[in-house]
Amino acid sequence: MFSSRALKWIVGLPAAIATLLVAVAWYFSSLVLYPPVHCNPDHHVYCGNPSEIGLAFEDVQIPTSDGLKMQSWYIPAERSTKAIVMVHGHGGLKNEGLRFSRALHDAGYNLLLLDLRRNSGGSATMGYLESRDVIRALDFLSTEKKNEKLGIFGFSMGAATSILSMAADQRVRAGLFSSGYASAVDVLSEAAARDYHLPYYPLFPVMLFVGDHRAHIELEAVRPVDVIGGISPRPISIFHCDKDDYVESSHAQRLFAAAREPKEIWTPPCNRHERIWNVHREEAERRAVAFFKKNL
Numbered sequence: 001m002f003s004s005r006a007l008k009w010i011v012g013l014p015a016a017i018a019t020l021l022v023a024v025a026w027y028f029s030s031l032v033l034y035p036p037v038h039c040n041p042d043h044h045v046y047c048g049n050p051s052e053i054g055l056a057f058e059d060v061q062i063p064t065s066d067g068l069k070m071q072s073w074y075i076p077a078e079r080s081t082k083a084i085v086m087v088h089g090h091g092g093l094k095n096e097g098l099r100f101s102r103a104l105h106d107a108g109y110n111l112l113l114l115d116l117r118r119n120s121g122g123s124a125t126m127g128y129l130e131s132r133d134v135i136r137a138l139d140f141l142s143t144e145k146k147n148e149k150l151g152i153f154g155f156s157m158g159a160a161t162s163i164l165s166m167a168a169d170q171r172v173r174a175g176l177f178s179s180g181y182a183s184a185v186d187v188l189s190e191a192a193a194r195d196y197h198l199p200y201y202p203l204f205p206v207m208l209f210v211g212d213h214r215a216h217i218e219l220e221a222v223r224p225v226d227v228i229g230g231i232s233p234r235p236i237s238i239f240h241c242d243k244d245d246y247v248e249s250s251h252a253q254r255l256f257a258a259a260r261e262p263k264e265i266w267t268p269p270c271n272r273h274e275r276i277w278n279v280h281r282e283e284a285e286r287r288a289v290a291f292f293k294k295n296l
Contacts, residue, residue, distance in 0.1 A: 021202065021203065021206050022206065022210065024203060024207075025203060025206040025207040025209070025210045025211075026210055028192070028203070028207045029207050029210045029211035029214060032124065032126065032188065032207075032211055032219075033123040033124055033125070033211060033214060033215055034118070034123055034124070035090055035091035035118070035124055036091060037091055037092070037093060037118060037119055038091075038093075039093055039095055043272075043274070043275060043278070044092070044093075044095055044096050044098070044099070045098070045099055045277075045278065046095055046098040046099065047095060048095070049073065049095070050073055050075050050098065050101060050113075052098070053098060053101060053102045054102070055075050055101060055102065055105055056075070056076070057073045057074060057075045057076075058073070058074045058075075058076070059071065059072075059073065060072050060073070060074045060112075060140070062112075062114065062133070062136055062137050062140050063136065064117060064120075064122070064129075064132070064133050064136060065132060065133075065136065066122075066129075068117050068120040068121055068122050069120055070114060070115050070116065070117065070119075070120050070133060070137075071094075071115050071119070071120060072094055072112060072113055072114045072115050072137070073094055073111075073112070073113040074110070074111070074112050074113075074145065075101060075105055075110065075111040075112075075113070076110050076145075077105055077108050077109055077110050077111075080108050080109060080110050080147075081110075081146065081147050081148040081149065082108065082109050082110065082147065082148070082149045082150075082151070082296055083109060083110040083111065083112060083141045083145065083147035083149070083150055083151070084104060084109050084110070084111055084112070084150075084151040084152065084153050084292065084296070085111075085112045085114055085134060085137050085138065085141060085150070085151075085152050085153070086100070086101070086111060086112065086113045086114065086153045086154075086155075086158075087114055087116070087130075087134060087152065087153070087154040087155065087158030087159075087161055087162050088113075088114070088115070088116060088155055088156075088157075088158045089155045089156030089157045089158050089159075089179075089274060090124055090126070090156060090157040091118075091124070092155070092156070092157075092158070093115060093119060094113040094114060094115040094119075095113070096113075096155055096158070096274075097111070097113045097153065097155070098113070099277040099278075099281075100153065100277060100284070100285060100288055101113070103285035103288065103289050104153075104288065104289060104292065107289045107292065107293060109151070109292065109296075110141075110145065110147060112137055112140070112141055114133075114134065114137050116130050116133060116158075116161075117129060117130060117133055123214075123215045124157070125215055125217045125219075125222075126157060126160070126184040126188070126219055126222050127157060127160045127161040127164050127184060127222045127224070128184075128215075128217040128218065128219065128221065128222050129215075129217060130157070130158075130161040131161050131164035131165045131168065132165075134152070134161055134162065134165035135165055135168065135169050138150055138165070138169055138171055138172065142171060149173055149296050150171050150172050150173060150296075151172065151173060151174045151175065151176070151292055151295075151296045152165065152166055152172050152174075152175045152176070153175075153176045153178070153288070154175075154176075154177055154178065154180065155178050155179060155274050156178070156179045156180065156181075156246075156247065156273065156274045157180075157181075158180075159177035159178050159179060159180025159181075159224075160177075160180045160181050160184065160222065160224045162175055162177055162180075163175065163177055163180060163224035163227065163228050163231070163236075163255070164222070164224055164227060166231050166234070166236075167224075167227035167228065167230050167231050168227075170234075172234065173234055173295060173296050174234065174235050174236070174237075174291065174292060174295035174296045175231065175234070175235075175236045175237070176236070176237045176238075176239065176288060176291055176292070177236065177237070177238050177239070177255070178238075178239040178240070178274065178276060179239065179240055179241065179244060179247055179252075179273060179274040179276070180224060180238070180240075180247070180251065180252070180255065181224070181247050181251045182223070182224060182225035182251045182254040182255050182258075183222070183223045183224070183225060183251075184219050184220075184222035184223070185208065185219055185220050185222075185223075186251070187246075187247055187251065188204075188219070189204055190248065191246065192204060208220065224255060225254050225255055225258045226258075228255055228258050228259045229258050229259055229260050231259065231260075232259070232260035232261060232262070232263075233260075233261075233262065234295075235262040235263065235264075235291075235294075235295045236259055236262075236263050236264075237263070237264045237265070237266070237287075237291045238252050238255055238256055238259075238263075238264070238265040238266070239265075239266050239267075239276050239284070239287070239288075240252035240265070240266075240267050240276075241267070241268065241269075241270035241271060241272065241273070241274075241275065241276055241279075242267045242268065242269055242270065242271075243269070243270065243271040244270075244271070244272075244273050244274075245271055245272055245273055246273035246274075247273060249267055252265060252267060262295075264291070266287060268280050268283070
Protein backbone atom coordinates (compact mmCIF):
# COMPACT_ATOMS: atom_id res chain seq x y z
CA MET A 1 0.00 0.00 0.00
CA PHE A 2 1.52 3.33 -1.07
CA SER A 3 1.45 6.28 1.29
CA SER A 4 -0.28 9.39 0.03
CA ARG A 5 3.08 11.11 -0.35
CA ALA A 6 4.50 8.25 -2.40
CA LEU A 7 1.36 8.16 -4.51
CA LYS A 8 1.74 11.84 -5.29
CA TRP A 9 5.29 11.18 -6.47
CA ILE A 10 4.20 8.22 -8.57
CA VAL A 11 1.48 10.24 -10.25
CA GLY A 12 3.22 13.61 -10.32
CA LEU A 13 6.68 12.68 -11.56
CA PRO A 14 5.61 11.31 -14.97
CA ALA A 15 3.32 14.30 -15.42
CA ALA A 16 6.17 16.69 -14.60
CA ILE A 17 8.52 14.90 -16.99
CA ALA A 18 5.91 14.97 -19.75
CA THR A 19 5.29 18.69 -19.17
CA LEU A 20 9.02 19.42 -19.30
CA LEU A 21 9.41 17.34 -22.45
CA VAL A 22 6.61 19.23 -24.21
CA ALA A 23 8.01 22.59 -23.08
CA VAL A 24 11.48 21.76 -24.40
CA ALA A 25 9.96 20.40 -27.62
CA TRP A 26 7.98 23.63 -28.01
CA TYR A 27 11.19 25.65 -27.64
CA PHE A 28 13.09 23.61 -30.23
CA SER A 29 10.18 23.56 -32.65
CA SER A 30 10.13 27.37 -32.38
CA LEU A 31 13.76 27.44 -33.55
CA VAL A 32 12.68 25.50 -36.64
CA LEU A 33 9.44 27.34 -37.35
CA TYR A 34 10.47 30.87 -36.37
CA PRO A 35 14.24 31.23 -36.85
CA PRO A 36 15.74 34.69 -36.35
CA VAL A 37 16.04 36.35 -39.74
CA HIS A 38 19.04 38.53 -40.45
CA CYS A 39 21.72 39.22 -43.01
CA ASN A 40 25.24 38.25 -42.00
CA PRO A 41 27.84 40.12 -44.09
CA ASP A 42 30.42 37.39 -43.43
CA HIS A 43 28.03 34.88 -44.95
CA HIS A 44 25.69 36.67 -47.36
CA VAL A 45 28.21 39.42 -48.25
CA TYR A 46 25.54 41.73 -49.74
CA CYS A 47 22.96 42.98 -47.25
CA GLY A 48 21.43 45.71 -49.39
CA ASN A 49 19.30 45.42 -52.51
CA PRO A 50 20.46 44.60 -56.08
CA SER A 51 21.60 48.19 -56.64
CA GLU A 52 24.50 47.32 -54.33
CA ILE A 53 25.94 45.26 -57.19
CA GLY A 54 24.81 47.65 -59.91
CA LEU A 55 21.61 45.88 -60.96
CA ALA A 56 18.25 47.52 -61.65
CA PHE A 57 15.30 45.69 -60.09
CA GLU A 58 11.60 45.75 -59.40
CA ASP A 59 9.94 45.15 -56.03
CA VAL A 60 7.32 42.48 -56.65
CA GLN A 61 4.83 40.56 -54.54
CA ILE A 62 4.34 36.83 -55.01
CA PRO A 63 1.10 35.63 -53.35
CA THR A 64 1.05 32.27 -51.61
CA SER A 65 -1.99 30.00 -51.73
CA ASP A 66 -2.77 30.85 -48.10
CA GLY A 67 -2.77 34.62 -48.51
CA LEU A 68 0.80 35.68 -47.68
CA LYS A 69 2.64 38.19 -49.87
CA MET A 70 6.27 37.29 -50.52
CA GLN A 71 8.11 40.58 -51.03
CA SER A 72 10.69 39.73 -53.69
CA TRP A 73 13.02 41.25 -56.28
CA TYR A 74 12.78 40.82 -60.03
CA ILE A 75 15.96 41.67 -61.92
CA PRO A 76 15.26 41.90 -65.67
CA ALA A 77 17.82 41.15 -68.36
CA GLU A 78 17.49 42.92 -71.69
CA ARG A 79 15.49 41.02 -74.32
CA SER A 80 15.57 37.75 -72.39
CA THR A 81 12.79 35.19 -71.95
CA LYS A 82 14.87 32.96 -69.68
CA ALA A 83 14.52 33.27 -65.93
CA ILE A 84 15.97 31.71 -62.79
CA VAL A 85 14.20 31.79 -59.43
CA MET A 86 16.67 31.99 -56.56
CA VAL A 87 15.53 30.45 -53.28
CA HIS A 88 17.19 31.34 -49.97
CA GLY A 89 17.80 29.22 -46.91
CA HIS A 90 16.40 28.77 -43.38
CA GLY A 91 16.58 32.06 -41.50
CA GLY A 92 17.74 33.82 -44.66
CA LEU A 93 16.48 36.58 -46.90
CA LYS A 94 16.18 37.15 -50.62
CA ASN A 95 19.53 38.93 -50.66
CA GLU A 96 21.21 35.50 -50.28
CA GLY A 97 21.09 35.09 -54.05
CA LEU A 98 22.88 38.37 -54.74
CA ARG A 99 26.28 36.67 -54.64
CA PHE A 100 25.54 34.87 -57.91
CA SER A 101 23.21 37.49 -59.40
CA ARG A 102 25.74 39.66 -61.21
CA ALA A 103 27.25 36.74 -63.11
CA LEU A 104 23.90 35.18 -63.99
CA HIS A 105 22.38 38.49 -65.05
CA ASP A 106 25.38 39.29 -67.24
CA ALA A 107 24.92 35.87 -68.83
CA GLY A 108 21.45 36.95 -69.97
CA TYR A 109 19.04 35.65 -67.34
CA ASN A 110 16.11 37.37 -65.70
CA LEU A 111 16.28 36.69 -61.97
CA LEU A 112 13.62 36.41 -59.28
CA LEU A 113 15.09 36.61 -55.80
CA LEU A 114 12.27 35.13 -53.79
CA ASP A 115 11.66 36.06 -50.15
CA LEU A 116 10.06 33.03 -48.51
CA ARG A 117 7.04 32.86 -46.24
CA ARG A 118 8.94 33.18 -42.95
CA ASN A 119 9.72 36.76 -43.95
CA SER A 120 6.09 37.50 -44.83
CA GLY A 121 4.44 36.62 -41.54
CA GLY A 122 4.42 32.84 -41.91
CA SER A 123 6.57 30.11 -40.43
CA ALA A 124 9.54 28.27 -41.89
CA THR A 125 8.63 24.67 -42.74
CA MET A 126 11.94 23.26 -44.07
CA GLY A 127 10.49 23.10 -47.59
CA TYR A 128 7.08 21.58 -46.89
CA LEU A 129 5.08 24.73 -47.70
CA GLU A 130 7.93 26.64 -49.34
CA SER A 131 7.98 24.18 -52.24
CA ARG A 132 4.40 25.16 -53.06
CA ASP A 133 5.32 28.83 -52.78
CA VAL A 134 8.11 28.36 -55.32
CA ILE A 135 5.55 27.01 -57.77
CA ARG A 136 3.61 30.24 -57.32
CA ALA A 137 6.84 32.08 -58.15
CA LEU A 138 7.15 30.02 -61.33
CA ASP A 139 3.59 31.04 -62.22
CA PHE A 140 4.62 34.66 -61.80
CA LEU A 141 7.67 34.26 -64.03
CA SER A 142 5.79 32.54 -66.82
CA THR A 143 2.46 34.39 -66.66
CA GLU A 144 3.27 37.88 -65.43
CA LYS A 145 6.76 38.23 -66.90
CA LYS A 146 6.27 36.05 -70.00
CA ASN A 147 9.39 34.00 -69.51
CA GLU A 148 9.53 30.91 -71.70
CA LYS A 149 12.35 28.95 -70.06
CA LEU A 150 12.63 28.57 -66.30
CA GLY A 151 15.47 27.45 -64.06
CA ILE A 152 15.89 27.23 -60.31
CA PHE A 153 18.83 27.89 -57.98
CA GLY A 154 18.41 27.07 -54.28
CA PHE A 155 20.61 27.50 -51.23
CA SER A 156 20.49 25.19 -48.17
CA MET A 157 16.79 24.88 -47.24
CA GLY A 158 16.17 26.66 -50.53
CA ALA A 159 18.02 23.85 -52.31
CA ALA A 160 15.86 21.20 -50.63
CA THR A 161 12.78 23.28 -51.44
CA SER A 162 13.90 23.66 -55.06
CA ILE A 163 14.32 19.90 -55.47
CA LEU A 164 10.77 19.34 -54.24
CA SER A 165 9.41 22.09 -56.51
CA MET A 166 11.30 20.93 -59.60
CA ALA A 167 10.15 17.36 -59.08
CA ALA A 168 6.55 18.61 -58.93
CA ASP A 169 6.67 21.13 -61.80
CA GLN A 170 7.83 20.16 -65.28
CA ARG A 171 8.27 23.80 -66.30
CA VAL A 172 11.63 23.92 -64.53
CA ARG A 173 14.21 22.91 -67.13
CA ALA A 174 17.35 22.98 -64.98
CA GLY A 175 18.07 23.02 -61.26
CA LEU A 176 21.18 23.97 -59.30
CA PHE A 177 21.07 22.91 -55.65
CA SER A 178 23.69 24.35 -53.29
CA SER A 179 24.25 22.93 -49.80
CA GLY A 180 20.88 21.19 -49.62
CA TYR A 181 19.79 18.31 -47.40
CA ALA A 182 18.46 14.90 -48.29
CA SER A 183 15.93 14.80 -45.44
CA ALA A 184 14.66 17.53 -43.11
CA VAL A 185 14.36 15.15 -40.17
CA ASP A 186 17.89 13.88 -40.68
CA VAL A 187 19.49 17.32 -40.84
CA LEU A 188 17.51 18.57 -37.82
CA SER A 189 18.35 15.53 -35.71
CA GLU A 190 22.02 15.86 -36.69
CA ALA A 191 21.95 19.53 -35.64
CA ALA A 192 20.30 18.65 -32.32
CA ALA A 193 22.99 16.09 -31.58
CA ARG A 194 25.86 18.31 -32.72
CA ASP A 195 24.80 21.67 -31.28
CA TYR A 196 22.84 20.61 -28.18
CA HIS A 197 24.15 17.08 -27.52
CA LEU A 198 20.60 15.75 -27.59
CA PRO A 199 19.89 12.12 -28.47
CA TYR A 200 17.10 11.35 -30.91
CA TYR A 201 14.94 9.82 -28.16
CA PRO A 202 12.90 10.91 -26.33
CA LEU A 203 12.86 14.59 -27.34
CA PHE A 204 13.05 14.59 -31.11
CA PRO A 205 9.83 12.69 -31.91
CA VAL A 206 7.97 14.98 -29.51
CA MET A 207 9.49 18.04 -31.19
CA LEU A 208 8.36 16.75 -34.59
CA PHE A 209 4.85 16.13 -33.28
CA VAL A 210 4.63 19.60 -31.70
CA GLY A 211 6.10 21.35 -34.75
CA ASP A 212 3.83 19.52 -37.18
CA HIS A 213 0.72 20.45 -35.22
CA ARG A 214 1.76 24.05 -34.72
CA ALA A 215 2.35 24.64 -38.44
CA HIS A 216 -0.06 22.05 -39.89
CA ILE A 217 2.75 20.32 -41.76
CA GLU A 218 4.54 16.97 -41.86
CA LEU A 219 8.29 17.42 -41.52
CA GLU A 220 8.97 13.73 -42.07
CA ALA A 221 7.57 14.17 -45.61
CA VAL A 222 10.31 16.66 -46.50
CA ARG A 223 12.65 14.17 -48.16
CA PRO A 224 14.20 15.57 -51.34
CA VAL A 225 16.21 12.37 -51.65
CA ASP A 226 12.99 10.48 -52.42
CA VAL A 227 11.98 12.69 -55.36
CA ILE A 228 15.19 13.91 -56.96
CA GLY A 229 15.37 10.83 -59.18
CA GLY A 230 12.06 11.80 -60.76
CA ILE A 231 13.51 15.05 -62.11
CA SER A 232 15.37 13.20 -64.88
CA PRO A 233 15.76 13.70 -67.83
CA ARG A 234 15.96 17.36 -66.84
CA PRO A 235 19.52 18.22 -65.69
CA ILE A 236 20.54 18.96 -62.12
CA SER A 237 23.75 20.17 -60.49
CA ILE A 238 24.78 19.92 -56.83
CA PHE A 239 27.23 22.25 -55.07
CA HIS A 240 28.35 21.41 -51.52
CA CYS A 241 31.36 22.21 -49.34
CA ASP A 242 33.28 19.01 -48.67
CA LYS A 243 33.38 19.77 -44.93
CA ASP A 244 30.14 21.73 -44.50
CA ASP A 245 29.76 22.47 -40.79
CA TYR A 246 25.96 22.35 -40.74
CA VAL A 247 24.61 20.15 -43.55
CA GLU A 248 27.12 17.34 -43.79
CA SER A 249 28.43 16.57 -47.25
CA SER A 250 26.92 13.09 -46.93
CA HIS A 251 23.59 14.75 -47.79
CA ALA A 252 25.02 15.85 -51.14
CA GLN A 253 26.31 12.35 -51.81
CA ARG A 254 22.90 10.83 -50.97
CA LEU A 255 21.15 13.27 -53.29
CA PHE A 256 23.62 12.67 -56.10
CA ALA A 257 23.31 8.89 -55.74
CA ALA A 258 19.51 9.11 -55.86
CA ALA A 259 19.46 11.47 -58.85
CA ARG A 260 19.50 10.13 -62.39
CA GLU A 261 21.35 11.47 -65.40
CA PRO A 262 22.01 14.12 -66.48
CA LYS A 263 23.58 15.16 -63.20
CA GLU A 264 26.77 16.70 -61.88
CA ILE A 265 28.28 17.41 -58.47
CA TRP A 266 30.98 19.76 -57.21
CA THR A 267 32.30 19.43 -53.63
CA PRO A 268 35.22 21.88 -53.32
CA PRO A 269 37.27 22.28 -50.14
CA CYS A 270 35.46 24.59 -47.72
CA ASN A 271 34.18 24.12 -44.19
CA ARG A 272 31.40 26.65 -43.64
CA HIS A 273 27.80 26.06 -44.57
CA GLU A 274 26.66 27.61 -47.87
CA ARG A 275 29.84 29.63 -48.40
CA ILE A 276 31.11 28.06 -51.61
CA TRP A 277 30.88 31.41 -53.43
CA ASN A 278 32.74 33.16 -50.61
CA VAL A 279 35.71 30.78 -50.88
CA HIS A 280 35.67 29.92 -54.59
CA ARG A 281 33.95 32.90 -56.19
CA GLU A 282 35.33 32.70 -59.72
CA GLU A 283 34.95 28.95 -60.02
CA ALA A 284 31.47 28.96 -58.44
CA GLU A 285 30.24 31.64 -60.85
CA ARG A 286 31.86 29.95 -63.84
CA ARG A 287 30.23 26.61 -63.00
CA ALA A 288 26.81 28.14 -62.29
CA VAL A 289 26.78 30.14 -65.53
CA ALA A 290 28.06 27.19 -67.57
CA PHE A 291 25.37 24.89 -66.14
CA PHE A 292 22.53 27.23 -67.01
CA LYS A 293 24.03 28.19 -70.38
CA LYS A 294 24.16 24.53 -71.35
CA ASN A 295 20.74 23.56 -70.04
CA LEU A 296 18.42 26.58 -70.06
